Amino acid sequence: MDLSRISSSVQHIAEVIASVIKVDVTIVDHKLNRIAATGCYVEQIGTRVNKNSVFSYALQQGEGFLIENPGEHEACFRCSEKTHCREYAQVCCPIKNDTETIGVIGLIAFSQEQKSAVLHNKNNLMEFLNRMADLIAVKLVEEEKTEKIKLLAKELETVLDAVDRGIIAVNQEGKCIHFNRKAEDFFGIGEGILSKMKIQQLLENISLEEMLKQHCPLTNTEFRYHRGGHRMRGIFNANPIMIESEAVGIVFTFMKISEALKTINDITTAMIETSLDNIIGSSRCFAAVKEEAARAAQSSSTILIQGESGTGKELFARAIHFHSSRKQEPFIPINCAAIPEQLLESELFGYEEGAFTGAKRGGKTGKFELANRGTIFLDEIGDMPLHLQTKLLRVLQENVIEKVGGKDYIPINVRVIAATNKNLEEKVNEGEFRKDLFYRLNVIPINIPPLRDRREDIPILVEALLEKCNLKLEKKVTQVDNAVLNQLIAYHWPGNVRELENTIEYAVNMCRGERILKEDLPNRLKRKEAENEAVAGEQRIMTIKELECYEIQKALRIFGGSKQTIDKAAEALGMGRATLYRKMKEYQLI
Numbered sequence: 198m199d200l201s202r203i204s205s206s207v208q209h210i211a212e213v214i215a216s217v218i219k220v221d222v223t224i225v226d227h228k229l230n231r232i233a234a235t236g237c238y239v240e241q242i243g244t245r246v247n248k249n250s251v252f253s254y255a256l257q258q259g260e261g262f263l264i265e266n267p268g269e270h271e272a273c274f275r276c277s278e279k280t281h282c283r284e285y286a287q288v289c290c291p292i293k294n295d296t297e298t299i300g301v302i303g304l305i306a307f308s309q310e311q312k313s314a315v316l317h318n319k320n321n322l323m324e325f326l327n328r329m330a331d332l333i334a335v336k337l338v339e340e341e342k343t344e345k346i347k348l349l350a351k352e353l354e355t356v357l358d359a360v361d362r363g364i365i366a367v368n369q370e371g372k373c374i375h376f377n378r379k380a381e382d383f384f385g386i387g388e389g390i391l392s393k394m395k396i397q398q399l400l401e402n403i404s405l406e407e408m409l410k411q412h413c414p415l416t417n418t419e420f421r422y423h424r425g426g427h428r429m430r431g432i433f434n435a436n437p438i439m440i441e442s443e444a445v446g447i448v449f450t451f452m453k454i455s456e457a458l459k460t461i462n463d464i465t466t467a468m469i470e471t472s473l474d475n476i477i478g479s480s481r482c483f484a485a486v487k488e489e490a491a492r493a494a495q496s497s498s499t500i501l502i503q504g505e506s507g508t509g510k511e512l513f514a515r516a517i518h519f520h521s522s523r524k525q526e527p528f529i530p531i532n533c534a535a536i537p538e539q540l541l542e543s544e545l546f547g548y549e550e551g552a553f554t555g556a557k558r559g560g561k562t563g564k565f566e567l568a569n570r571g572t573i574f575l576d577e578i579g580d581m582p583l584h585l586q587t588k589l590l591r592v593l594q595e596n597v598i599e600k601v602g603g604k605d606y607i608p609i610n611v612r613v614i615a616a617t618n619k620n621l622e623e624k625v626n627e628g629e630f631r632k633d634l635f636y637r638l639n640v641i642p643i644n645i646p647p648l649r650d651r652r653e654d655i656p657i658l659v660e661a662l663l664e665k666c667n668l669k670l671e672k673k674v675t676q677v678d679n680a681v682l683n684q685l686i687a688y689h690w691p692g693n694v695r696e697l698e699n700t701i702e703y704a705v706n707m708c709r710g711e712r713i714l715k716e717d718l719p720n721r722l723k724r725k726e727a728e729n730e731a732v733a734g735e736q737r738i739m740t741i742k743e744l745e746c747y748e749i750q751k752a753l754r755i756f757g758g759s760k761q762t763i764d765k766a767a768e769a770l771g772m773g774r775a776t777l778y779r780k781m782k783e784y785q786l787i
């Protein structure tokens with residue numbers, strides 16, 4: 198503890214003592230620095246007293262004493278001036294904080310008269326000096342506490358300003374007690390004005406009383422704010438400040454909707470960035486689909502991806518987004534079949550506070566809004582109920598959304614990629630899907646062929662999926678037995694690449710060495726194999742069309758599909774060039 202921090206108070210006390218006792222006063226700190234003095238020692242404030250002086254003795258002893266005959270007292274023994282001391286009497290009183298001695302008050306009588314003043318009432322004098330010493334100690338403790346509080350406040354202010362959310366702490370009346378600079382910017386309020394405001398002026402729809410009573414925190418609650426020319430939408434969190442079991446205030450944190458969306462986007466998109474190059478398959482029909490997808494990525498027209506389950510529709514949708522100019526913006530997928538019909542509307546378009554019983558306070562932002570400036574992927578669009586199809590059509594035509602229970606239209610700029618594994622045209626004919634919506638979605642159609650129609654991709658898919666599984670399961674299964682590979686190529690894959698992926702993962706789990714054997718395959722493949730063996734030896738029975746498509750693909754792979762080589766392929770297949778072209782069209786190989 199350092200007395201110099203309160204040197205002016207110490208000087209003031211020294212002067213009070215001197216004026217009461219009429220004797221000169223010197224006060225030193227624990228390092229013997231003269232902090233305060235009166236009379237002839239004033240000039241020496243700031244200098245150190247002699248280290249063998251009575252002050253040093255008093256610091257060591259931690260006890261007060263009075264020297265009636267300078268030179269003879271034990272305290273004087275080490276003093277170099279003890280034989281020619283000019284002083285008539287001395288009183289030393291240590292200044293203590295608990296057991297620590299932090300300084301000494303010294304009275305020095307330079308005349309007989311002053312000595313008499315000291316000795317006149319020595320008990321009362323010691324009592325008085327002790328009180329003065331306590332006063333100094335208390336003052337110093339207070340000063341240090343104030344310093345600590347100031348430091349803490351400064352640290353807190355720096356921390357609050359470093360947080361990139363607006364923060365406002367309010368008391369029970371809602372008065373803004375603490376806030377950071379970001380909060381002032383957030384609400385467009387000039388410096389210092391927030392301290393004169395109540396939170397109810399910023400968040401008009403909240404019930405502070407209710408929030409304090411309920412004690413429960415609020416998260417991601419939406420609000421609108423309009424003051425002067427400053428208009429925005431944001432979200433806030435509110436946490437009660439609890440003392441014992443009472444909420445004595447609330448801390449609000451704020452974020453703009455656009456910032457929240459950016460954060461969501463950063464997380465969702467950064468995590469699953471997909472490139473067309475990561476989509477495996479080089480068969481003719483598949484390469485053509487990839488080519489189509491690459492071209493579709495350059496526009497902002499609506500895309501309808503059709504294909505059986507597990508063919509990679511979502512994978513293509515993601516890749517198209519990441520190859521488009523919207524790649525820095527959100528990609529928001531939603532599965533229309535996985536969400537109960539009554540919730541789907543609010544999931545897609547969001548709702549306003551109080552839109553229905555059980556609606557979250559502050560409302561909810563829908564997926565369309567989350568996808569603003571980016572892409573929304575409407576998976577299993579064929580399962581969307583008719584009344585939502587009507588609403589979706591309006592969104593596509595007018596580029597605005599209307600929240601459930603909302604009065605305003607919110608403009609949006611979203612690219613829509615829809616996907617289905619159902620035959621949408623059939624659904625249109627059956628009256629289950631709106632014809633106008635089908636055409637609106639089907640601006641760029643992309644059809645992903647099932648795996649059984651591109652069996653030549655199976656070996657490279659197996660290789661890539663093996664690598665993925667080895668990484669995931671920390672295994673080293675690097676080979677696949679030839680018989681197993683043939684079996685995988687021959688299987689009809691109703692679940693397409695997803696099923697193949699699961700099959701490989703199963704086999705890697707079961708495999709005891711580095712090579713996958715027949716016994717490592719899941720039962721359904723083993724069963725299928727047994728059935729096929731029973732019926733037709735080693736090969737599963739393919740339909741004539743499947744077989745024809747398979748052989749045509751094989752011929753094109755071997756001879757190539759260019760104008761120059763097509764004759765050779767046709768010859769090998771035993772058909773004319775024109776027939777081959779017709780079949781290639783039929784099987785979508787060109």
Ligand SMILES: Nc1ncnc2c1ncn2[C@@H]1O[C@H](COP(=O)(O)OP(=O)(O)OP(=O)(O)O)[C@@H](O)[C@H]1O
Nearest residue numbers: 476477478505506507508509510511512618694695
């Ligand atoms: N060509 C491919 N290359 C690599 N992985 C693929 C390929 N196609 C699909 N997959 C993988 O197969 C799984 C299923 O893909 P995805 O979810 O995109 O299919 P989907 O057609 O959208 O399925 P569903 O119709 O059931 O929603 C995913 O793990 C995906 O990574």
